[in-house]
Amino acid sequence: MPDAIPDPPPAGPLLGWYDRHRRTLPWRVYAPPGEARGERDPYRIWLSEVMLQQTTVATVGPRYARFLARFPDVRALAGAPWEEVAAEWAGLGYYARARNLHAAARAVVARGGFPDTEAGLRELPGIGAYTAAAVAAIAFDRPTVPVDGNVERVVSRLLAIREPLPGARRLIAPAAARFMEQKEARARPGDFVQALFDLGATICTPRRPACALCPWRGDCAAQRLGIQETLPVKAPKAARGERHGLHFLARDPAGRLLLRHRPPEGLLGGMLEIPGTPWREGAPWSLEEALPHAPLPGAPLLGAGWRLRPGTARHGFTHMDLDMRLAEAAVPESPAPPGMAWMEPEAARAALPTAMRRLLPLAEPPLAEGAGGVASGGTGARGARRKGIQA
DNA sequence: AAGTCGGGGTC
DNA sequence: GACCCAGACTT
Numbered sequence: 001m002p003d004a005i006p007d008p009p010p011a012g013p014l015l016g017w018y019d020r021h022r023r024t025l026p027w028r029v030y031a032p033p034g035e036a037r038g039e040r041d042p043y044r045i046w047l048s049e050v051m052l053q054q055t056t057v058a059t060v061g062p063r064y065a066r067f068l069a070r071f072p073d074v075r076a077l078a079g080a081p082w083e084e085v086a087a088e089w090a091g092l093g094y095y096a097r098a099r100n101l102h103a104a105a106r107a108v109v110a111r112g113g114f115p116d117t118e119a120g121l122r123e124l125p126g127i128g129a130y131t132a133a134a135v136a137a138i139a140f141d142r143p144t145v146p147v148d149g150n151v152e153r154v155v156s157r158l159l160a161i162r163e164p165l166p167g168a169r170r171l172i173a174p175a176a177a178r179f180m181e182q183k184e185a186r187a188r189p190g191d192f193v194q195a196l197f198d199l200g201a202t203i204c205t206p207r208r209p210a211c212a213l214c215p216w217r218g219d220c221a222a223q224r225l226g227i228q229e230t231l232p233v234k235a236p237k238a239a240r241g242e243r244h245g246l247h248f249l250a251r252d253p254a255g256r257l258l259l260r261h262r263p264p265e266g267l268l269g270g271m272l273e274i275p276g277t278p279w280r281e282g283a284p285w286s287l288e289e290a291l292p293h294a295p296l297p298g299a300p301l302l303g304a305g306w307r308l309r310p311g312t313a314r315h316g317f318t319h320m321d322l323d324m325r326l327a328e329a330a331v332p333e334s335p336a337p338p339g340m341a342w343m344e345p346e347a348a349r350a351a352l353p354t355a356m357r358r359l360l361p362l363a364e365p366p367l368a369e370g371a372g373g374v375a376s377g378g379t380g381a382r383g384a385r386r387k388g389i390q391a
Numbered sequence: 392a393a394g395t396c397g398g399g400g401t402c
Numbered sequence: 403g404a405c406c407c408a409g410a411c412t413t
Contacts, residue, residue: 050409052408052409053408053410054398054409055397055399055409056399057407059398060408091398093398094397095396095397096395097396097410126410128411129410130409130410131408131409146408148408149406150408197408206406234405237404237405315397315398317395319395319396354398354399
């Protein structure tokens with residue numbers, strides 16, 4: 001038997017605090033003690049959990065409503081073509097989530113409904129240990145504790161765990177699971193886990209936690225030691241490298257843009273892009289050097305052919321910083337090559353991931369904002385200093 | 392266990 | 403700038 005897992009604090013005070021101070025959120029379901037358990041739609045809870053993976057509540061809010069309006073139930077999502085799902089997810093990042101969401105919706109429809117156990121949910125693509133536990137607890141009141149960033153922080157402070165993450169999960173996970181040994185937690189599993197999330201989001205925050213307001217202020221080892229702001233300890237991250245790309249914006253006489261589908265896996269997998277060079281380390285691409293990567297190699301180019309635009313667009317990914325230049329050309333009306341499509345500027349901007357949207361203000365006339373129209377007032381020095389653009 | 396995979400808000 | 407966010411998946 002390894003070291004005993006410490007007793008977690010009592011669930012009752014946290015649930016009482018939650019009953020008074022819980023956040024009102026679009027996907028939230030709530031079962032106050034003594035009242036009938038309300039209708040809980042596992043589709044909505046599942047969708048919220050996937051959208052919230054590494055994504056803030058503020059970002060998800062409007063996108064969640066928009067997604068539900070377009071795909072109101074799992075059958076609607078399963079029946080939609082991938083292109084519509086991708087366009088709806090554009091800008092949210094981590095596009096594997098959208099691919100897995102779509103595949104999981106089809107699996108759910110094929111099997112006749114959502115699995116209602118943690119193990120069953122875990123089998124669906126895009127549902128890992130956390131999301132399986134979260135949906136099982138919130139949608140089905142299964143007595144399990146999902147461990148997300150909030151729970152890691154709360155538990156590491158309660159128990160004053162000084163071991164750095166992610167290794168510390170070895171200690172945090174079994175300690176969190178012990179909450180469900182308590183009768184008060186088992187009576188309201190969905191509320192209890194959402195109470196843990198709310199505590200982490202509003203009281204036990206990463207910086208300057210509001211310990212004076214915490215329902216567990218007398219039960220927290222880190223607070224007794226005065227080290228709550230130093231926990232959890234995290235392992236240092238690797239430095240980000242820089243890469244360079246040059247992209248080619250072709251416009252036909254009707255003003256449409258030529259876009260390319262990226263491969264289904266990997267970075268921005270399954271999403272649209274402005275065709276261009278690979279993204280390499282080292283030096284930026286010159287136009288001549290990049291020309292072999294231009295689309296429509298055999299097409300006549302109107303005017304002076306590909307023209308390199310001034311300025312660059314920058315975009316930070318998790319593991320690298322991308323520095324992009326833009327060349328553009330007017331081309332005659334022509335069929336799109338395989339794997340590419342002509343799109344109206346408005347639809348193109350909506351469907352492109354953010355990294356690609358950052359190139360649009362470099363175009364002339366710029367395709368920066370809103371309905372694919374021309375940005376007002378030109379993009380002179382002022383416009384060029386917008387976020388993500390350098391002269 | 393370490394890398395890959397987005398993007399935005401915050402201090 | 404660095405950090406964080408209701409993480410999953412691959413190797």
